[in-house]
Amino acid sequence: MSRIVYLNGEWLPEAEAKVSVFDRGYLFSDAIYEVTCVLDGKLLDYDGHSARLKRSTGAIGIKMPVDDETLLSLHRQIAEKNEMTEGLIYLQVSRGNPGDRDFMFTDDMTPTFFMFTQKKNVIETKTGKNGITVASVEDLRWGRCDIKTTQLLYPSLAKMEAHEKGADDAWLVRDGLVTEQSSATAYIVTKDDVVITRPLSHEILPGITRASALVIAEKNGIKVEERAFSVDEVKAAKEAFYTSASNFVTPVTAIDGHPIGDGKPGALSLKLRDLYIEDRRANAI
CATH class of the missing domain: 3.30.470.10 (Aminotransferase class 4, branched-chain amino acid transferase, N-terminal domain)
Incomplete structure (x- = not known):
């Protein structure tokens, strides 16, 4: 049809x-x-x-x-x-x-x-269960990434570069710090279970799933800190994940071939995914 x-x-x-x-x-x-x-x-x-x-x-x-x-x-x-x-x-x-x-x-x-x-299936997905891997790619986008324009050539090229490196997607890096994923918001989880994500600015898109996920996290006793983080911090993190409208909360298991935590989807990431789906489903219109 x-x-x-x-x-x-x-x-x-x-x-x-x-x-x-x-x-x-x-x-x-x-x-x-x-x-x-x-x-x-x-x-x-x-x-x-x-x-x-x-x-x-x-x-x-x-x-x-x-x-x-x-x-x-x-x-x-x-x-x-x-x-x-x-x-x-x-x-x-x-x-x-x-x-x-x-x-x-x-x-x-x-x-x-x-x-x-x-x-497309958005609930029962392989990535939601198993997570993805990412590669770090230099962030060469324009200076107003907070506006959701169709200027998506560089994110597309970055995603292709990540695939050529054997990863599923790209985490963009500017001045040594992660900005965001090619088309999503990036997060790490520290050893003491604090969720870290970059604060809003012209350098990243104000993700709608990001906003909801952070509110849901804090409502459920998950600590959140908004600050920039480096690729080295990603490698040393307990977990990592990303959020987007089409993938909700999805674990990230490795960056640049380096496993994050034990290289498997983290418990907090999977918990937050379930909490997000339950909350947003109940509040859908």
């Missing part, structure tokens, strides 16, 4: 959805995106994702083409039209099509608004 997508006010079979080659999202990566998880046919962490979408579009001056009520309705409709009970909803808003290629743009452009679904 062909997916039904949403494009500029229309529901279309995916093969019929067309965007101009002059769209600034295509020519300049002048676009913002969000990914919201669907579980049991409901939206997880939706308020956080919708708020970040508005923050990101506002940061680069793109006008949101729909209001809050319509945005929520579209998320629910696209899941229903595609009979999706578990998976992801991808949303992208570009500045639109000016009719030709030009670095300059005007304030009155009509945004291109696009949504599609991806059916």
Whole structure:
């Protein structure tokens, strides 16, 4: 069955959805995106994702083409039209099509608004149970990583470099300190069970799963410290994990071929994964 997508006010079979080659999202990566998880046919962490979408579009001056009520309705409709009970909803808003290629743009452009679904298992996953390995890769991204733009070339290249090194993903490093994973938030767990993650700044994306996971951790007596950490600290850590909308809390078992802890998914990481799923599932809309 062909997916039904949403494009500029229309529901279309995916093969019929067309965007101009002059769209600034295509020519300049002048676009913002969000990914919201669907579980049991409901939206997880939706308020956080919708708020970040508005923050990101506002940061680069793109006008949101729909209001809050319509945005929520579209998320629910696209899941229903595609009979999706578990998976992801991808949303992208570009500045639109000016009719030709030009670095300059005007304030009155009509945004291109696009949504599609991806059916996938998000609960019963091999990575959630067994964890992943990572390789350290230099962070060469632009200076506003806190804005969720579609400028994903370098994270993609970093992930490919990590694969060439025999790892599953990349942990990006700037000035000797880990910033984040290629498309997720990075954490370590100290010997005394303190969760460490980098504080929010222009250097990392304010992860929605990150925000929820930290609140859930503290509610359940897990100590959290927000500070930067080095690759050497990762190697010396008791555990490591990452968070993202599509992978929740997932253990990391090795970095640069060096096992973290005993090289197996850590007990605290797996506990926090279960706590996150239970809490977010109960609060899904």
